[in-house]
Amino acid sequence: MAEQRLKTSIAILGSGDVGATLAYTLLQNPICSEVILVDPKRELLEAQVRDLGDATYGGRAATKIRAGTHQEAGQADIVVITAGAKQKPDESRLSLLRRNLQILSSIFTSMSPISPHAILLLVANPVDILTYFARKLSGLPESQVLGTGTSLDSARLRGILAQKAQVSPSSIDAYVLGEHGESQFVAWSNASIGSTPLRLALSQHLTDEFKTDIETHTRGAAGAIIAAKGCTAYGIGNVAASICKYILFDSRTVRPLSFYQTSLGCCLSMPAVIGRKGILRAMPIQLDGDEQKLLEVCAEGLRAVIEGAEKELKADDELRHALEKHA
Ligand SMILES: NC(=O)c1ccc[n+]([C@@H]2O[C@H](COP(=O)([O-])OP(=O)(O)OC[C@H]3O[C@@H](n4cnc5c(N)ncnc54)[C@H](O)[C@@H]3O)[C@@H](O)[C@H]2O)c1
Numbered sequence: 360m361a362e363q364r365l366k367t368s369i370a371i372l373g374s375g376d377v378g379a380t381l382a383y384t385l386l387q388n389p390i391c392s393e394v395i396l397v398d399p400k401r402e403l404l405e406a407q408v409r410d411l412g413d414a415t416y417g418g419r420a421a422t423k424i425r426a427g428t429h430q431e432a433g434q435a436d437i438v439v440i441t442a443g444a445k446q447k448p449d450e451s452r453l454s455l456l457r458r459n460l461q462i463l464s465s466i467f468t469s470m471s472p473i474s475p476h477a478i479l480l481l482v483a484n485p486v487d488i489l490t491y492f493a494r495k496l497s498g499l500p501e502s503q504v505l506g507t508g509t510s511l512d513s514a515r516l517r518g519i520l521a522q523k524a525q526v527s528p529s530s531i532d533a534y535v536l537g538e539h540g541e542s543q544f545v546a547w548s549n550a551s552i553g554s555t556p557l558r559l560a561l562s563q564h565l566t567d568e569f570k571t572d573i574e575t576h577t578r579g580a581a582g583a584i585i586a587a588k589g590c591t592a593y594g595i596g597n598v599a600a601s602i603c604k605y606i607l608f609d610s611r612t613v614r615p616l617s618f619y620q621t622s623l624g625c626c627l628s629m630p631a632v633i634g635r636k637g638i639l640r641a642m643p644i645q646l647d648g649d650e651q652k653l654l655e656v657c658a659e660g661l662r663a664v665i666e667g668a669e670k671e672l673k674a675d676d677e678l679r680h681a682l683e684k685h686a
Contacts, residue, residue: 367391369603370432372466373442374398374407375480376589380596381439382411386422390604395427395435398442422438433470435477437603440493442466443483456668457675459483460492464681467496475499478606481506481617482599486539488664490617491624494681501619505639507630508617509535509543511598512577516545519573524552524561533557534615535577536644537627537657544653545574549644602633609635613642622660625665 369385374396382394396411398404408426415424432438444458467473479497481490481504481575488489490506496506514528521528533550537543547570550557558565584591605612615628618638630642636676646654672678 366393367607368393368395368435369437369439369607370395370397370427370435371439372397372429372432373440373483374400374404375441376592377595377599378439378441379407379411380592381441381599382407382424383414384596384600386415386420386424388412388600388604389421390600390607391422391436393425395425395432397427397429397432409663426655429466429469433473433477435474437478437480437606438470439480439482439599439603440466441482442491443489443536456485456488456664457671459485459489460668460672460678461675462542463489463492464496464678467493468681473497473499475640477503479504480602480606483593484539485664487617487626487628487661488668491619491661491665492668492682494619494626496684498684500637502639504618505594505602505631505638506539506617506626506628507599507602508539508626509537509615510602510628511594512539512543512580513615514594514598515577515580517574519576520550520552520557520561526552534628534630534644536615536629536650537606537654538661539617539628541578542653542657542660543578544629544650544657545577546644546646546650548647548650555577565619587647588655605633606635611639620658622656623662625658625661627654627657627661 363666369391371382382396385394396404396408404426408424411424442462479493481493483489486506494501494504515532516533517528518536520531520533531555534546535543552560581591611632611634613630613632616631617626617628618631619626630644631641632639
């Protein structure tokens with residue numbers, strides 16, 4: 360029993376490109392006793408576990424990897440959801456969303472009863488919408504359900520600004536906020552290098568054209584990588600592993616994460632303090648007038664998708680019941 364309490368585990372649902380890369384990152388930078396991979400594709404799952412296991416025999420492996428069931432995953436300290444269907448050619452976003460919601464709903468049914476202490480980290484797309492529905496389907500407190508949101512986009516932003524300013528990315532404080540998708544925006548008014556506002560630190564460069572170029576890059580980076588290699592995995596693997604560390608180490612780090620915004624009626628990314636109990640609190644941010652408008656437009660778009668999905672779900676008895684269970 361004592362040993363049981365000392366164990367820390369991270370369950371990863373989905374052993375595809377993102378799930379396996381996250382598992383590899385967690386094995387290379389150990390923060391928990393065990394990583395449990397879950398996937399209905401048994402052959403793929405076993406192969407991933409064996410391949411990942413081979414990376415742990417070098418002598419410094421503190422973390423074990425194994426295949427598990429949804430039921431076991433539901434008892435983990437952190438449950439990371441990378442499980443999702445890929446978009447078919449010509450498939451609408453709503454139809455993809457419906458398929459991913461069916462997967463999400465079946466995951467919660469299979470994990471039930473989920474540990475009341477579990478922290479859910481959504482990675483699968485559309486991450487803000489799935490985070491919204493995971494809140495409802497899991498029955499967990501709002502603070503324990505979060506999505507990676509724009510943390511990857513923000514990491515890309517830090518990388519570009521660091522190159523431009525010739526400083527370490529860790530000295531850049533700049534966030535992409537809103538949707539992990541088309542309507543995201545950069546909170547330029549709050550960006551700084553060290554304690555110097557970006558408008559002073561990069562005064563020569565900070566033209567509208569420069570900002571638009573950067574926004575286009577952070578918004579489109581994933582599409583370009585997917586077009587060339589079929590997925591993005593390393594960046595998100597690293598970002599998700601860092602978020603797991605902030606949670607397990609109760610580090611109270613501030614990051615832009617997707618979580619429920621009461622005043623906006625949807626999940627989207629805003630700065631939050633993250634620790635052992637998930638989202639500990641929102642970190643207030645003062646946006647300028649234009650950014651505030653962009654945030655509202657972004658929330659409006661997400662609410663419209665949620666409303667569309669909710670209408671569709673009413674026609675699907677199983678999903679409707681799953682959603683009503685914790686209403
Ligand atoms: N949020 C981000 O910044 C970000 C970045 C990259 C990718 N993603 C998203 O992550 C998701 C995964 O991407 P990928 O490239 O790994 O896809 P993938 O198709 O390689 O892997 C998905 C895996 O999920 C599995 N799965 C399906 N149903 C399941 C269930 N009920 N339980 C457990 N596993 C199940 C599938 O069998 C598959 O192996 C996608 O939705 C992708 O868009 C998000």
